[in-house]
Amino acid sequence: MSFINYMAREINCKIVYYGPGLCGKTTNLQFIYERTNPDAKGKMISLATETERTLFFDFLPLSLGEIRGFKTRFHLYTVPGQVFYDASRKLILKGVDGVIFVADSQVERLEANQESVDNLRTNLAEQGYSLEKIPYVIQYNKRDLPNALPVEELRAVINPQGVPDFEANARSGMGVFETLKAVSKLVLNELRRGG
Amino acid sequence: MVNPQMVMYEEEFNQIQAVVDRLVREANAKVVFIVDKNGQLIAASGEVENIDTTSLASLTAGNIAATGGIAKLLRENEFATQFHEGEKANIHIQLVGNRVILVVIFDSKSSLGLVRLRVRKASDELNRIFEALLSKVAEPGSDSPFAEITDEDIDNLFND
Ligand SMILES: Nc1nc2c(ncn2[C@@H]2O[C@H](COP(=O)(O)OP(=O)(O)OP(=O)(O)O)[C@@H](O)[C@H]2O)c(=O)[nH]1
Numbered sequence: 001m002s003f004i005n006y007m008a009r010e011i012n013c014k015i016v017y018y019g020p021g022l023c024g025k026t027t028n029l030q031f032i033y034e035r036t037n038p039d040a041k042g043k044m045i046s047l048a049t050e051t052e053r054t055l056f057f058d059f060l061p062l063s064l065g066e067i068r069g070f071k072t073r074f075h076l077y078t079v080p081g082q083v084f085y086d087a088s089r090k091l092i093l094k095g096v097d098g099v100i101f102v103a104d105s106q107v108e109r110l111e112a113n114q115e116s117v118d119n120l121r122t123n124l125a126e127q128g129y130s131l132e133k134i135p136y137v138i139q140y141n142k143r144d145l146p147n148a149l150p151v152e153e154l155r156a157v158i159n160p161q162g163v164p165d166f167e168a169n170a171r172s173g174m175g176v177f178e179t180l181k182a183v184s185k186l187v188l189n190e191l192r193r194g195g
Numbered sequence: 196m197v198n199p200q201m202v203m204y205e206e207e208f209n210q211i212q213a214v215v216d217r218l219v220r221e222a223n224a225k226v227v228f229i230v231d232k233n234g235q236l237i238a239a240s241g242e243v244e245n246i247d248t249t250s251l252a253s254l255t256a257g258n259i260a261a262t263g264g265i266a267k268l269l270r271e272n273e274f275a276t277q278f279h280e281g282e283k284a285n286i287h288i289q290l291v292g293n294r295v296i297l298v299v300i301f302d303s304k305s306s307l308g309l310v311r312l313r314v315r316k317a318s319d320e321l322n323r324i325f326e327a328l329l330s331k332v333a334e335p336g337s338d339s340p341f342a343e344i345t346d347e348d349i350d351n352l353f354n355d
């Protein structure tokens with residue numbers, strides 16, 4: 001749920017990175033954090049376990065610039081991907097304006113990706129959202145690994161509806177900003193239509 | 196989209212800011228701020244220069260969301276009040292009208308009793324203001340300033 005503040009002349013939107021455990025959601029945020037000017041970002045918060053798995057969420061506030069005199073701010077969140085953190089994932093999805101699904105391209109993670117998409121669909125539905133209506137893009141991450149499936153095979157399973165999708169290597173940063181831009185554009189378009 | 200947009204207008208913002216400013220004084224607090232349940236900062240007052248209000252806002256909302264989740268599991272109503280006592284700073288968190296979160300940070304210059312008392316009064320006022328704000332947002336004709344934006348406006352945001 002975007003927040004339009006006429007007083008501060010700002011608009012705030014919430015983007016959530018979803019996907020199975022270890023697919024690279026936190027790595028996406030870390031890359032964005034490292035490559036963004038200090039004046040355009042706030043602190044990155046990571047509520048993580050001692051082994052650097054996301055426990056509750058990562059949070060990164062970004063300023064994209066102005067549209068018609070309104071500052072556009074995006075709050076980026078990641079969910080914890082491990083299956084048993086489902087209650088937390090539901091909480092993070094509250095008030096979401098756009099979703100990036102980060103898929104792990106490795107062949108042995110295909111089923112985990114599929115389960116995570118199903119889980120996303122269920123959790124959105126619980127809040128009255130649907131994956132067909134909400135701004136939604138997909139990222140095929142870990143393209144650098146030798147066991148990565150061909151994109152066509154991933155697409156057939158994870159993206160049957162044909163939403164915008166991108167190949168990425170979140171460690172090197174390839175595809176990271178492209179994915180974020182794509183979902184941001186969809187969110188702003190949604191706002192234009194009156195959200 | 197399903198959720199109505201959260202909107203803030205100058206009139207209500209000024210009223211909210213006045214409540215928050217007064218609460219800082221009357222509760223002898225260091226910092227008071229208001230956050231919506233999604234973690235967006237709405238207003239802040241007091242010694243805010245030295246703290247990262249954006250981070251605090253998101254963590255407070257996460258905290259309320261987590262305890263709300265626990266309450267649900269226990270079939271309990273949402274826990275409306277939380278209090279954390281530190282060595283120097285204490286934090287009092289109050290859910291107002293199940294909509295926004297009122298946070299008071301205070302030290303030994305104040306007391307929990309005083310904070311509670313002042314928070315109760317402020318909550319009532321805030322509740323009224325947010326009610327009014329919501330009915331205004333629901334009115335037709337309160338158009339988004341984004342209705343008129345072009346593809347070019349959107350593209351320009353990303354051309355750097
Ligand atoms: N080779 C390679 N490794 C990656 C890539 N993206 C992330 N990783 C690595 O994968 C591991 C897990 O990445 P995270 O970003 O922590 O994964 P996550 O999705 O946040 O995991 P959870 O917090 O458990 O949900 C880390 O060791 C990353 O360095 C990539 O594109 N290629």
Ligand SMILES: [Mg+2]
Nearest residue numbers: 025026053054
């Ligand atoms: Mg993570």
